[in-house]
Amino acid sequence: MVTQAILYVLIVFVGTGGELCVSRAMKSIGEVTDFRPHAIARVVGRALALRRMWVGITLMAVAFFALLGMLSLAKVSFVFPSTALSYAAGALGGRFFLGERVTPQRWFGVLLVCIGVVLVFLGKG
Amino acid sequence: MTSSQGLHFKTVVLILIMISVAPLGDTFLGKGMKKVGGMTSWAPGDLFHFFFRAFTTGTVWIGIGLLIAFFIAYLVVLSWADYSYVQPASSASYVLIALLAHFVLRETISPLRWAGVAVICAGVFVVGHTHPQTPEHHSW
Numbered sequence: 001m002v003t004q005a006i007l008y009v010l011i012v013f014v015g016t017g018g019e020l021c022v023s024r025a026m027k028s029i030g031e032v033t034d035f036r037p038h039a040i041a042r043v044v045g046r047a048l049a050l051r052r053m054w055v056g057i058t059l060m061a062v063a064f065f066a067l068l069g070m071l072s073l074a075k076v077s078f079v080f081p082s083t084a085l086s087y088a089a090g091a092l093g094g095r096f097f098l099g100e101r102v103t104p105q106r107w108f109g110v111l112l113v114c115i116g117v118v119l120v121f122l123g124k125g
Numbered sequence: 126m127t128s129s130q131g132l133h134f135k136t137v138v139l140i141l142i143m144i145s146v147a148p149l150g151d152t153f154l155g156k157g158m159k160k161v162g163g164m165t166s167w168a169p170g171d172l173f174h175f176f177f178r179a180f181t182t183g184t185v186w187i188g189i190g191l192l193i194a195f196f197i198a199y200l201v202v203l204s205w206a207d208y209s210y211v212q213p214a215s216s217a218s219y220v221l222i223a224l225l226a227h228f229v230l231r232e233t234i235s236p237l238r239w240a241g242v243a244v245i246c247a248g249v250f251v252v253g254h255t256h257p258q259t260p261e262h263h264s265w
Contacts, residue, residue: 003165007164020208022203023203023208026203026204029204032201032204043201043204044200065176068164068176069164071159072161072164072175073163075155076152076225076226076230076232077223077227077238080219081219081222081223081238081241081242081245087212087213091209094212095209098207098208098209100207100208102207103255105254106209106252109213109251109252109255112245112251113245113252116243116246119237119240119241120219120237120238120241120245122237122241123236123237123239123240
């Protein structure tokens with residue numbers, strides 16, 4: 001149980017922190033308008049040259065290893081929905097770290113997603 | 126097509142790719158990790174053996190390949206769309222995960238959990254009707 005709790009914290013909080021770093025790095029590159037493979041490869045190359053991107057990737061890698069550990073201990077249909085807290089953490093992070101204007105409608109959607117995931121958690125079979 | 130419609134269109138296409146590929150990757154990962162066996166210890170040696178077994182399992186690599194495809198689509202969409210839009214919108218993948226877990230992995234899913242999936246869909250619907258890009262951004 002303690003192992004699962006630690007893995008859960010790593011997946012939700014470290015993973016969300018990594019995604020926020022990656023999002024910030026991609027915004028600094030600018031909007032992608034060319035979807036040809038070599039153009040996308042160039043964008044990925046530019047992204048990988050950013051330190052913030054590597055911080056994000058490292059945090060996401062830690063969360064991924066934790067996810068592998070969690071998947072070895074619990075059902076797929078439980079593991080993924082149970083990480084719902086990342087939606088609230090993500091919306092808060094988007095608002096306060098990335099300066100995104102989260103509209104009331106979007107907050108309401110995030111709230112519904114969280115309620116749904118809590119139901120999934122309570123319905124652990 | 127106006128630039129706003131174009132923005133919505135390419136955002137929807139990439140999110141559809143994300144919510145199709147990620148659940149498949151997750152299902153392969155789950156199947157592979159069940160073959161590996163439970164993580165029972167935090168001792169460095171045990172962790173090394175655990176992850177060694179994981180990364181020498183073919184099914185895990187299929188899952189990782191699919192998740193890399195998801196990650197590229199994710200990076201591209203984040204270059205213009207808000208994180209607080211993309212993250213909840215991509216949660217529609219929960220529906221596919223539940224279906225794949227039930228029909229492919231033969232997991233038992235309770236009615237309460239299915240109800241949860243339905244509420245998640247409602248939340249995704251609400252988020253999906255907001256504009257993917259809001260003007261207020263600042264660096265940190």
